[in-house]
Amino acid sequence: MMELVCPAGTPAALRAAVDAGAHTIYCGFADETNARNFPGLNFSREELAQGVDYAHRRGAKVLVAINTFPRAGAEGLWHRAVADAETADVDAVILADLGLLAHAAEHHPDLRRHLSVQAAAANPDAINFYATAFGVRRVVLPRVLTVAEITAINREIDVETEVFVFGGLCVMAEGRCSLSSYITGKSPNMNGVCSPPSHVQYVETKGALDARLGGYTIQRNAKDEPAPYPTLCKGCFQSGDMTGHVFEDPSSLDAKDLIPALAKAGVTALKIEGRQRSRAYVAQVVRSFRTAVEAVAAGRPVPPGTLASLTEGQAATTGAYRKTWR
Amino acid sequence: MQLTVGPNQFFWDAAIWRDFYLRLADEAPVDTVVLGELVCSKRLPFYQTRFPEVIERLQAAGKRVVMTSLALITLKRERKLTEDLVDMGLEIEVNDLSALPHLPAGAAFSVGPLVNVYNESTVRWLQARGARSICLPPELPLASVAILAGAAPVAIEAWAWGRLPLAISARCYHARLHDRAKDNCQFICNADPDGRAVDTLDGEKFLAVNGVQTLSATCANAANQLPGLAAAGVAALRLSPQAEGFLDVCTLFRDLIDGRIDAEALSAAALPRAPGGQYADGFLTGRAGVDWSGAAQRLAASS
Numbered sequence: 001m002m003e004l005v006c007p008a009g010t011p012a013a014l015r016a017a018v019d020a021g022a023h024t025i026y027c028g029f030a031d032e033t034n035a036r037n038f039p040g041l042n043f044s045r046e047e048l049a050q051g052v053d054y055a056h057r058r059g060a061k062v063l064v065a066i067n068t069f070p071r072a073g074a075e076g077l078w079h080r081a082v083a084d085a086e087t088a089d090v091d092a093v094i095l096a097d098l099g100l101l102a103h104a105a106e107h108h109p110d111l112r113r114h115l116s117v118q119a120a121a122a123n124p125d126a127i128n129f130y131a132t133a134f135g136v137r138r139v140v141l142p143r144v145l146t147v148a149e150i151t152a153i154n155r156e157i158d159v160e161t162e163v164f165v166f167g168g169l170c171v172m173a174e175g176r177c178s179l180s181s182y183i184t185g186k187s188p189n190m191n192g193v194c195s196p197p198s199h200v201q202y203v204e205t206k207g208a209l210d211a212r213l214g215g216y217t218i219q220r221n222a223k224d225e226p227a228p229y230p231t232l233c234k235g236c237f238q239s240g241d242m243t244g245h246v247f248e249d250p251s252s253l254d255a256k257d258l259i260p261a262l263a264k265a266g267v268t269a270l271k272i273e274g275r276q277r278s279r280a281y282v283a284q285v286v287r288s289f290r291t292a293v294e295a296v297a298a299g300r301p302v303p304p305g306t307l308a309s310l311t312e313g314q315a316a317t318t319g320a321y322r323k324t325w326r
Numbered sequence: 327m328q329l330t331v332g333p334n335q336f337f338w339d340a341a342i343w344r345d346f347y348l349r350l351a352d353e354a355p356v357d358t359v360v361l362g363e364l365v366c367s368k369r370l371p372f373y374q375t376r377f378p379e380v381i382e383r384l385q386a387a388g389k390r391v392v393m394t395s396l397a398l399i400t401l402k403r404e405r406k407l408t409e410d411l412v413d414m415g416l417e418i419e420v421n422d423l424s425a426l427p428h429l430p431a432g433a434a435f436s437v438g439p440l441v442n443v444y445n446e447s448t449v450r451w452l453q454a455r456g457a458r459s460i461c462l463p464p465e466l467p468l469a470s471v472a473i474l475a476g477a478a479p480v481a482i483e484a485w486a487w488g489r490l491p492l493a494i495s496a497r498c499y500h501a502r503l504h505d506r507a508k509d510n511c512q513f514i515c516n517a518d519p520d521g522r523a524v525d526t527l528d529g530e531k532f533l534a535v536n537g538v539q540t541l542s543a544t545c546a547n548a549a550n551q552l553p554g555l556a557a558a559g560v561a562a563l564r565l566s567p568q569a570e571g572f573l574d575v576c577t578l579f580r581d582l583i584d585g586r587i588d589a590e591a592l593s594a595a596a597l598p599r600a601p602g603g604q605y606a607d608g609f610l611t612g613r614a615g616v617d618w619s620g621a622a623q624r625l626a627a628s629s
Contacts, residue, residue, distance in 0.1 A: 069442055069444035069445065069448075070444060070445040070447070071444065071445065071470065072444065072445045072446060072466075072469070072470035072473035072474050072477075073446075073469075073470070073473045075445050075446065075447060096442075097442065097444065097445070097447075097448060098423075098442070098443075098447075098448045098451055098452070099444075099445050099446070099447025099448035099449075099450070099451055100445075100447065102447060102451045103447055119442075120398075121423075121424070122398060122399065122400045122424075123399050123400055123404075123405060123424050124405075125399070125405055125408075125424035125425075125427050125428065126399075126422070126423055126424035128427065129423060129424060129426055129427045132427075144398070144400060144495065144496030145400065145496070149400060149401075152402070171495055171497060172493035172494065172495045172540070173398055173493070173494050173495060173496070175442060176397075176398075176440065176442070176493065176494055177492065177493040177494075178463070178464070178465040178490075178492050178493070178609075178615065179492050179493050179533075179540065181465055181609070181614070181615055182490065182492050182542055182608075182609075182614065182615035182616055183614055183615070183616060184614055185608070185612075185613050185614040185615070187465060189442065189444065189465065190444070190465065210527075214614055214616070216526050216528075216530060216532060217526045217527050217528050217530075218526065220527050233493075236527060237524045237525060237526060237527070237532060237533075238524070238525045238526070238527060238529070239503055239522060239523060239524045239525070239535070240503070240522070240523075242503055243527070246499060246502070246503065246524050246535065247495075247497075247499065247540070248497075320496050320497070323509075324507065325497065326496055326497045326498060326501075326507070326508040326509075
């Protein structure tokens with residue numbers, strides 16, 4: 001059966017995900033060492049140890065994402081995160097930074113290393129490089145690849161691949177985008193945030209609700225219309241005579257129907273995005289995907305979806321997995 | 327302090343591309359020129375036959391010539407291109423880490439601004455692997471630049487001029503804006519030699535798209551930060567090519583470094599040459615990248 005890797009932003013969400021059938025949980029410490037550094041989210045050292053215990057007793061694994069890029073002069077914070085994850089007996093750490101990978105490989109050789117999507121390793125040369133240089137055992141593939149490309153990659157590498165199947169969708173190569181810091185000063189790479197709420201402002205104008213990011217209007221909805229969260233690359237802009245979503249519509253990824261194709265492509269694990277989501281959301285998505293991977297493992301078709309209400313603006317896409325998206 | 331001309335990010339006609347670099351060879355007071363295709367492999371066949379002539383002229387003029395890798399390598403054809411690049415025998419600027427394993431063991435190489443170099447460990451690892459210069463990601467603040475410049479014996483370079491490369495994608499925005507599939511783009515990015523403007527709904531300048539790349543609408547200008555960059559030990563400033571007036575920009579930066587003009591004079595003289603007509607240096611000052619330390623020029627958000 002394909003491994004289902006599920007998000008947990010809180011200890012309660014971790015337990016909910018395990019109970020709902022997650023094979024593996026990923027989470028982060030409550031600081032800038034992980035790419036979902038939101039207020040009120042993530043784990044203390046003690047909570048992580050308890051979470052690992054809860055998961056391990058039920059046969060589930062725990063991965064810790066330490067996937068921002070350590071700040072110059074402050075690398076100790078990231079080094080401690082890796083050491084503390086090992087102490088908590090986690091099953092692997094998810095890393096993106098070259099320097100941190102080198103550190104972990106040297107000082108924590110027995111701690112399994114996964115390559116974060118933030119490293120954007122998008123071809124076999126890159127993946128084999130990380131495997132050879134730092135002993136990386138699994139690579140989370142960037143959301144820029146088609147299923148055919150993933151198939152081809154898996155033929156040329158010896159490590160496992162993990163792909164996103166549900167939740168927020170980066171349009172840009174992950175870990176290589178500074179759109180957010182260009183407008184707000186806060187970036188996924190350096191601060192673990194993208195288009196942070198602290199820089200969002202809603203302003204009522206004639207019959208409309210404008211969402212501003214860093215003072216720039218990036219979205220305009222009629223007052224009675226649902227307003228999706230104003231993520232920069234999903235905003236509405238003008239270019240020449242075109243007005244609209246220049247980069248991507250405010251939709252999220254749902255590749256559930258592609259699970260059989262991804263299994264055939266040699267993918268080991270399926271990842272659900274959303275450490276910032278509620279435990280009810282996590283439980284519902286995990287249950288649905290667990291049913292789907294069990295069906296696929298038994299040679300049955302993927303059961304019809306029931307998750308439409310959970311996607312951004314109730315709109316879903318299969319993203320780069322289908323070539324036409326490009 | 328040296329000047330490096332980064333790889334042209336845009337898609338220009340071959341004749342224009344050739345003339346740009348021949349003039350650069352003859353007239354620009356710069357030390358290093360990075361050639362090659364950074365953004366889209368489909369552009370390369372249109373101008374790569376001009377490489378030998380341009381390389382020869384640049385080298386004859388005493389300039390160091392470096393070839394860039396692509397910024398995002400996904401296709402088999404693109405991996406082959408990277409191998410071919412190494413066969414040219416020139417120094418390579420790695421802008422996607424997957425170019426690294428293609429380099430001959432022990433070969434010196436450069437690291438471009440699109441590789442994530444954020445801390446001392448990364449600088450040291452790259453230096454040990456053979457990096458002799460590293461252009462830091464434009465996102466880094468001066469405080470980090472200073473720490474990294476002292477981390478290892480490697481020449482550190484900072485982004486000093488030109489639209490900032492902010493993101494790279496599998497999706498082509500030029501094709502999307504023209505309702506075309508990427509595979510049938512008909513090379514429409516050629517119509518916008520400095521990128522295509524993307525404005526907010528209020529008409530404020532915001533970003534620019536260039537095929538699969540997204541850039542700032544503003545033009546980065548590090549002139550005001552030169553004292554800090556020099557004190558940090560930065561070895562070179564990177565100037566990014568643009569369609570018009572680039573030689574003037576090179577000369578102005580040479581004059582600034584040599585103390586013939588001050589930052590204010592450079593900024594005033596170069597503003598008509600700045601793509602987008604607005605400056606930014608907020609990344610270096612540790613603020614939002616779009617911010618500018620000089621006199622206010624950004625339009626206030628309308629309310």
